[in-house]
Amino acid sequence: MITLNVVGMTCNHCVHSVTTALQAVAGVENVSVNLQDGRARVDGKADPQALVRAVEGEGYKAKVLESR
Numbered sequence: 001m002i003t004l005n006v007v008g009m010t011c012n013h014c015v016h017s018v019t020t021a022l023q024a025v026a027g028v029e030n031v032s033v034n035l036q037d038g039r040a041r042v043d044g045k046a047d048p049q050a051l052v053r054a055v056e057g058e059g060y061k062a063k064v065l066e067s068r
Contacts, residue, residue: 002048002067004040006033008060021054039065 006018015033022031022042028051029044040062042051048064055062 002042002046002051003065004042004048004051004055005063005065006038006040006055006060007062009033009035009038011035014060017058018055018060021058022051025050025054 009015009018012035015035018040019031019033022028022033022040025046027044027046028042030042032041040055048067052062052064
C-alpha cells in the first residue's frame with residue numbers, strides 16, 4: 001500500500017478528481033481517498049512518484065507518506 005498526503009482538497013469533487021487521476025496510473029488496483037484526513041491510499045504495484053505526478057496534474061500537492 002502507498003499512502004499519500006494530498007493538500008488542497010476541499011470537497012467531494014476534489015476527491016473524485018484525485019481518485020480518477022490515481023486510478024489511471026499503471027499498476028493501481030484500488031484507491032481510497034479521504035477528504036477529512038487528506039490521505040489517499042493506493043493498493044497495487046504503482047510507482048509512488050507516478051502517483052504524486054498524477055495528483056499534482058490535477059492541481060493538488062501530494063507527498064508520499066508510506067510505501068510498502
